[in-house]
Amino acid sequence: MVLFPVTGHLSRxxxxxxxxxxxxxxxxxxxxxxxxxxxxAIGELRVWGPMLLPQMARVGVASVPIALFxxxxxxxxxxxxxxxxxxxxxxxxxxxxxVGKTMIMELGPALTGLTLAGRVGANISAELGTxxxxxxxxxxxxxxxxxLAYLVVPRVLAGLxxxxxxxxxxxxxxxxxxxxTALELLDMSSxxxxxxxxxxxxxxxxxxxxxxxxxxxxxxxxxxxxCGLQTEQGAEGVGKSATRTVVISSMLILCLDAFWAATLL
Amino acid sequence: MSIxxxxxxxxxxxxxxxxxxxxxxxxxxxxxxxGPSGCGKSVLLKHLVxxxxxxxxxVFVDGQSVPELRKKELVRLRRRIGYVFQFxxxxxxxTISANIAMGLRRLPGWDRKRIASRVEECLALVDLNxxxxxxxxxxxxxQRKRAGLARAIAASPKYLxxxxxxxxxxxxxxxxxxxxxxxxxxxxxxxALVVTHDMTSAFRVADRITLLHEGRxxxxxxxxxxxxxxxxxxxxxxDGDPALYYGVQGxxxxxx
Numbered sequence: 001m002v003l004f005p006v007t008g009h010l011s012r013x014x015x016x017x018x019x020x021x022x023x024x025x026x027x028x029x030x031x032x033x034x035x036x037x038x039x040x041a042i043g044e045l046r047v048w049g050p051m052l053l054p055q056m057a058r059v060g061v062a063s064v065p066i067a068l069f070x071x072x073x074x075x076x077x078x079x080x081x082x083x084x085x086x087x088x089x090x091x092x093x094x095x096x097x098x099v100g101k102t103m104i105m106e107l108g109p110a111l112t113g114l115t116l117a118g119r120v121g122a123n124i125s126a127e128l129g130t131x132x133x134x135x136x137x138x139x140x141x142x143x144x145x146x147x148l149a150y151l152v153v154p155r156v157l158a159g160l161x162x163x164x165x166x167x168x169x170x171x172x173x174x175x176x177x178x179x180x181t182a183l184e185l186l187d188m189s190s191x192x193x194x195x196x197x198x199x200x201x202x203x204x205x206x207x208x209x210x211x212x213x214x215x216x217x218x219x220x221x222x223x224x225x226x227c228g229l230q231t232e233q234g235a236e237g238v239g240k241s242a243t244r245t246v247v248i249s250s251m252l253i254l255c256l257d258a259f260w261a262a263t264l265l
Numbered sequence: 266m267s268i269x270x271x272x273x274x275x276x277x278x279x280x281x282x283x284x285x286x287x288x289x290x291x292x293x294x295x296x297x298x299x300g301p302s303g304c305g306k307s308v309l310l311k312h313l314v315x316x317x318x319x320x321x322x323x324v325f326v327d328g329q330s331v332p333e334l335r336k337k338e339l340v341r342l343r344r345r346i347g348y349v350f351q352f353x354x355x356x357x358x359x360t361i362s363a364n365i366a367m368g369l370r371r372l373p374g375w376d377r378k379r380i381a382s383r384v385e386e387c388l389a390l391v392d393l394n395x396x397x398x399x400x401x402x403x404x405x406x407x408q409r410k411r412a413g414l415a416r417a418i419a420a421s422p423k424y425l426x427x428x429x430x431x432x433x434x435x436x437x438x439x440x441x442x443x444x445x446x447x448x449x450x451x452x453x454x455x456x457a458l459v460v461t462h463d464m465t466s467a468f469r470v471a472d473r474i475t476l477l478h479e480g481r482x483x484x485x486x487x488x489x490x491x492x493x494x495x496x497x498x499x500x501x502x503x504d505g506d507p508a509l510y511y512g513v514q515g516x517x518x519x520x521x
Contacts, residue, residue: 135354141370142314142348143416144340 027230032228034148038156042150047117051154059120059155060162060223064167064169066119067112071170074107075099083186090091092102092188096196099178108171113216117249121197121224124155125245128228129238137229152225163217164210171209182223212260267292267327267456268313269422274321274480275308282308284480285322290473295450295457297471299464299502301510304477306460307351310426313458314346315339326424344372347455351429355401355411361388361412364398368420373443385470390452391445406519407438414445418453423448427459431466443469468492476502 082098130152131137140147148158175197182188227245231237268290270493275283282305290296312324315331324331329342355364369380391411401409408475410430417425426495427446431439443466449455458497461467467474468488475485476499483492484491484499491503 014302131356134352134357135350136356138311138316139348139350139354139356139416140367141316142343142346144343145367 001093018213024103030230031226034152034229035222038149038152039214039226042136042218043154044146044149046147047118047149048153048157051150052157055154055158058123058167059158063116063119063162063166066115067170068173070115071103071108071174072177075103075174075179076112076181078102078107078174079181079186083182091196093184093192093196093199095182095186095188096179096193098196099182100175100197101205103171103174103178104209106257108174109209109212110218110253112170112215113163113165113202113220113253113257114250115181116166116216117220117253118246119161120219121245122251123226124221124224125231126238126242128225129231129241132229132231133234135235147209148248149230151229155225156221159217159221160214161218163219167209167213167216169185204256208260208264211264212257215256215260216253219256220249223249223252226256268296268458269296269325270309270312270322271325272322273309273312273319275312275317276307277317281480283319283322286477286480287482288475290456290458292456293450293454294472295446295459295470297459297461297467297474298477299461299467299474300477301502302462303440305480306462306477307428310348310428310458310460312466313424313426314343314348344368344420345422345425346424347420347422347427349410349413349417349427351432351505353401355409355412355416357401360398361393361404361415364401364412365397365419366415368416372420382391382397383419387419390418390448391415392441403423407434407441410434410438410442411445414442414449418449418455421453423455425455425457427457427461428461429461429463431461431463439463439466440469442466446470478502 078099079095081093082095086092086094086098128137131151135150137147139148179190179193179197182193183190224245227248228239231241268288270286270288272495273283274281286305286309288296288298288332298309308317309498310317312328315334318332320321326342327345329338331339331342334342348476355361356367357451360510362381365384365387366380369375369383375383375505379496383396384397388394391414393408393411393415396404396408396412401412406410425446430446434442446459448488450457459467459470468491471488473487474491476483476491476496478484478498484494484496486494491499493502497509497512500506501508501512
C-alpha cells in the first residue's frame, strides 16, 4: 500500500541529482585513475617514445595554420578597435601597446587554446573513442601493451611541448598583422607602433603566456584522452565523446585562464 | 588443466550476465562455447585475459589465477594467449604487417629482421601472402578475420581465444576460417576456446561444446553427444527452434 503517493514524484528530482552526483564523482575517480596510471606509464619509454614525434606533428605542426589564421584576424581587429577606442586624448602609439599586451597575455593563449580544444581535443577523443568501441584498445592490452603508455602519454606530452610553440607563433602573427594594419589602415608609422609595443612590455608576459599554454595543452589532450577512452555505444558514443571533450576543455581553459591571472599577476 | 573457470559471476549495471559459469579446457583441446548473441560469451573470454574482473568465482589460465595477477605477471600471461576479436580489432592506422608485428615488438630479443620474417610466416599461415602492406579497410571481412588470427598467433601463443570468428561471413569463408582454427590446433598445438553462435562451425572445430544459457553452463559434451542430447534448450538452440528454446526459458532474454 502506498501511504504517500506524492512522495514518489517529490523524490524524483532528488534521486536524479543523486545519480548525477554519483556519476560526477565516478568520473572524477576515473580521471584520477587515468592521471595516476599515465604518470606511472611515463616509465615505459620504449612504448611511448616512438609515438612522440608523430603526435607532436599531429598536435602541433598540423595546428599551426588554423592558429595563425585566427591570430591574423584577431591582430587586425585588435589594431582597428584599439585605434577606435583611443581616438582623442590618448596617444596613437598606444595601439601597439594594446595589441602587444592583449595578444601576448590573453588573446594569443586563450583563443589558440579554445581553437585547439576543437581541433586537437575532438580529434584525440574521436580517435581513441573509435579505438575503444572497435575493441582496438582491448587488442592493445591483449598484445601486452599498456594503453596509457601507448595512447595517452605521447599525446599529452605532445600537447605539453607543442601548445606553447603554437601559441608563441600565434602571438607573433597577431602582433605582425596588427602592426601591418596600423601601417596600412591607421596611418601609423612602424616607429610609433614599436614604441607602443615596447612601452609596457615585460619578458615575464611571454613566460605568462607559455605557462598558460602548457596548462591548456595538458587540459585539451588529457580531456580528449579521458573522454575518448570512456566512450561507449558505437558511433553515437564517439560523437558524444568528441562534443564532451570540446565543452569540458573549453570550460577548463577559461577557468585556468582566470586562475593564472589571479595567481601569477 | 589449461583453462579452468569455476562459478564465474559477472554483472553489469545490476544485470547478472554470468551466474556461476563453470568450465574446464584441457591442454591441446579446442572447446566451443555456444549460445545466442548477447548471452555473455565475449564477457567470459575477456575474463581469461584480465580485460574484465569477475564479481565472484575463479579464473585459472595456465595454473595462474588471472584476477589475482599483478600487472607484470598479467603481461607475461597475455604473451602466452592469442585473442582473435569478433570484428578483428585491427589497428586501422597501420598496415596488416604492422598489425601482426605489434605483439612481437614487445618481446625481448626480437630485432626487425626476425620480426619481418615472422610476419611473413604468419601471413602465409593464414593465406594472406602479399597483402601485408594493405590497410585493414582495404581487406574483405574474411581477410580481416584472417589478419586478426595472424596477429594473434604471431607470438606463438599456447592458448588461442576466438570471439565469434565466423560471424558475418559467408559459408565458404566460414569454412576457410574453421579450417584455419583446426590448422592452428594441429600445426601449433594450441589450446583453444571458441565462442560462437554458429553451430555448424562449432561442430566442425570443437572437441567439446558447452551451451551457455542464463549465465551458466547448461550442457557440456562432445559434438556427437550434443547432436543426440535430449535437453530441450540445447535442442532448441542447435535446431534453431525458438518455440523449444524460448518455450523452456519462458520468454526471450534481452541479452547482455
